[in-house]
Amino acid sequence: MATPHPRSLRQRLSLWLAVQSLAGLGAVCLVVYWVTAMNLSERQNEMLAQKEVIVRHLLGHVQETPREHPLSDFLIGHENFRLVVRSGDGRLVFPLVEPSEDSARLATRVFEVAPHVQGGQALQVTLSMDVAEDMLHLRRLAVTLAVAAVVGTVVISLGGFSIVHFGLAPVRRLAAQVQLLSADNLHQRLDGSGQPTELAPLVEQFNGLLGRLDQAYVQMEGFNADVAHELRTPLATLLASNELALRRPASFDLPEVLSSNLEELHRLTGIVNDMLFLSQADRGAVARRTDTPSLAAIVQQVADYHEAALSEAGLDLLVSGDVAGSFDVPLLQRALSNLIGNATQHAQRGTRIVVDIVAIPAGRVHVAVTNMGQTVPPDILGRIFDRFFRASASRSHSEKNHGLGLAITAAIARMHDGRPTASSHQGVTTIGLELSVNAKVVRARYPEGPAE
Template identity: 30%
Template sequence: MAGRSLTTTLALAFAGTTIAVFALVGSVLYFALEKQVTQQDDDEIVLAARHTRRLTNELRSADDVRTHADRLTSQVLGNAALSMAVRDANGTMLLSHNAEGGTTSMIEPLVATQRVAPSARITHTAIVEAQRDARLPVRGLAAEASLADGSAVTIVIARDMTDRWILLDHYRDRLYGAGFGGMLLAFLMSWMLVHESLRPLRQLAAHAAQVTVDRLHARMNIDNAPRELAVVIASLNAMLDRLAGGFQRMSQYTADLAHDMRTPLANLRGSNEVALARPRSAEEYQAVLESNLEECERLSRMIESVLFLARAEHPQFVTHMKTLDAREELQRVADYFEGIADDAGVQVRVTGSGAVRADPELFRRAVSNLLANAIRHTPREREIELSAAAAATALRITVANQGSHIDPSALERVFDRFYRADPARHNAPAGPASTGLGLAIVRTIMELHGGNAYAESDAASTRFILNFPKT
């Protein structure tokens, strides 16, 4: 099942962000306009109420209020939404302005509210909001005033807010339209920009599709790639380098394994064909069987070594680390090879001391492989030295033999699988025949221990050195 389009997802995200920004900004602007309009209307109401009360306080009686009605109503002239009413203490309407269209219904809700006392200052806090016919909004206030004859009247100033509602509704509709249009524009532009921005990714996918087993040399170009993809492309190219190297090593390893297995198999087949060419004595058949057994043992060791290397490269390979006495372990290996060394005419000497943290079986196998290799390449009447010495950050195990000098170019490859620095000598009679995997196993064991292995060679001796990290 195909996943969602990254281009569409990002475009929708940008569109959603745009509409959220529009909604936030629009809301702020809408409420700011509403507050400004309300503040302006409240200022007109308060100002009209103050002037009207001041003029009313100068009148002597209710009759003067009727007589000077034009003077009083002039405070709300010029604004068709403003209304005025003056009532006496009995509720009798002394004057009204803008009575058409239901002024009374505008005034009544305000009269019922709390009134400003004659001696109190009229402020914005006295303004209340009410509703008249058809639930239309009204804002205003009611204030009391004292006439010269001591009677009291109630002044009501009201403003019909219907026009303000219509204004704000139109403004809100425009904000909705602008927000929706902006969202569509943001979606379309984002889609085009993201689609164009992802072109290097599509090109990367096209280049990756061209990489096959037969074309592992192909690499992705990072010259014109965006900086964000340059690291990814470099990592992919590095991965391809590792894969190419792995395939090359695997191919070489398979070819070397087939070549090395072909030799003992050819020997087995040849000896059997010779033995079957004519009738032979029991001693001759016994010699053939002994030769075949040696070749079978060589094949068995080779298969065992290959299986060990395969298991060691598995991430779940288990090691059992212990703190070992290096000298004791080296002496154990030397004692095991004592008979083989005597047959080869060489002497094995153990020196040094130290503690090493390692898997006992793997430690012995690594040293045994080095010692077997040294026995095969050490002339008779010479000495092999196994030594342990503490270095700054590691315990160094050295297997040194007085053999032939190894060329410096070969020192870098002696730990490769099936590599032999002197192919003509791999079947030397001293010790078991080499499978070409012994030193490769040594390097793998050292990698499992977090250490390293390397070789040194000069005219005096050849030395194989194992560095185990200190405990």
């Protein structure tokens, strides 16, 4: 099915203006015609009423038969009037000859005149007036008004077309500015100076969109560079070790080379899997929720997995609070593992990592992991959930992770219709998740001492 060709805004406005002009002028012309017709009708009725008074007077004072009465004198100078007088039995009294009448051109008034002698018959009088001139006047007025309406509509439409064309000039200027934009100059903004008030919000919103696109484009370029860098290192290691092993097979232990290559391949696989997961999350994947009676138990399972790393770093872990709700347990375990692992890397030795589980209003729960260490600057804190972002080389731990842990954590929060949270003040850093769930408080777990 062929799609209709869209009309331009100028055509639509001009067409509607023409239709409204025709309707408005047509209504005015109809009113003028109706008022004129009413005035002519009233004038005709008034003239007939005046002549009726005269006829009644003449017939009321006649002493002879009506045909001897000077009724003919009444019609002198009133050629557009017709007068017919009949007796009570229908006999023609005046004029002597039955007149031929064109009822379509006559305005008629019929009345009775009492007999001038006692016992006589009343006279039936038909008084008519020729309105042909009035009808011709109305026809001419109708034609004049119709022509005036059409001509007026054409004039107004042409003027409206020019006004619309001139009024849309700012839109054409904006379109010309937008046409000059490309991926290479997204930093430019539309010039909103001199624009009408109605277009100012559009310019502001479009400039905001350009800013977001520019930022996203920069992030995408940086992301591509980070991906290339992360993949280049293990690939380079694999190439170098294989080339050396092939050139000098006697000086290399083949199982050791294969083991080293296998580690690099696992790292590559992890990067690819994480990238695929983030891609699915960006496309709108949602969590597969199941009823979870105790969120604290899930946290404790993840903490047990990190027990060796916590012990090596001289840290203990406390789980505070609990809720029951609906979560995607594997995804939540992965997010909690990333948060606890991140806190373990950056916590000061001998301190405690605290995992707070707090039910908040509107059916949401906040899971926050807090550690003591260095204060994270605000500019770095705002980017910790970016992909491949590392605050510094000393904290990168590139041999263990590739900078996607917190980005995956943020994606898991969004998949639970939530958001990531982060704060850092006076050496206390808290990174967590706010999840959407109809959660209810169960009880506080591990209120004292470290988690077992």
